[in-house]
Amino acid sequence: MPYRVVSFTMAQVRQGALGFQRQLSAVLREHAEIKVYSVSPFDLDERRRFKDRFGGDIVYFLNDAACQECERLGLNLQFLAEMSDDELPRRRTLVVGTPERGSGAALRG
Numbered sequence: 014m015p016y017r018v019v020s021f022t023m024a025q026v027r028q029g030a031l032g033f034q035r036q037l038s039a040v041l042r043e044h045a046e047i048k049v050y051s052v053s054p055f056d057l058d059e060r061r062r063f064k065d066r067f068g069g070d071i072v073y074f075l076n077d078a079a080c081q082e083c084e085r086l087g088l089n090l091q092f093l094a095e096m097s098d099d100e101l102p103r104r105r106t107l108v109v110g111t112p113e114r115g116s117g118a119a120l121r122g
Contacts, residue, residue: 020069053104
């Protein structure tokens with residue numbers, strides 16, 4: 014399953030760039046397949062690697078369902094790349110979505 018990448022600087026975060034999370038969370042009941050991940054806050058090397066690669070302080074990975082819903086809601090996220098499951102960070106945190114049964118907050122890919 015492909016994931017699309019979006020990243021934000023801390024300045025963008027302060028200006029409200031993370032509002033898309035609230036909007037996606039609000040529609041989870043109707044669209045339980047939505048998944049948005051970020052790099053685990055506890056994996057500093059991985060965070061640095063993705064920050065260097067995509068240029069933002071915070072990097073998110075949205076699945077197809079999340080991207081489709083962003084489009085439907087009129088959210089103008091600038092996607093930087095598309096990645097496969099294998100390319101996702103090995104330690105990641107579910108930011109928006111319903112956790113899989115039997116998993117904790119940090120997931121291993």
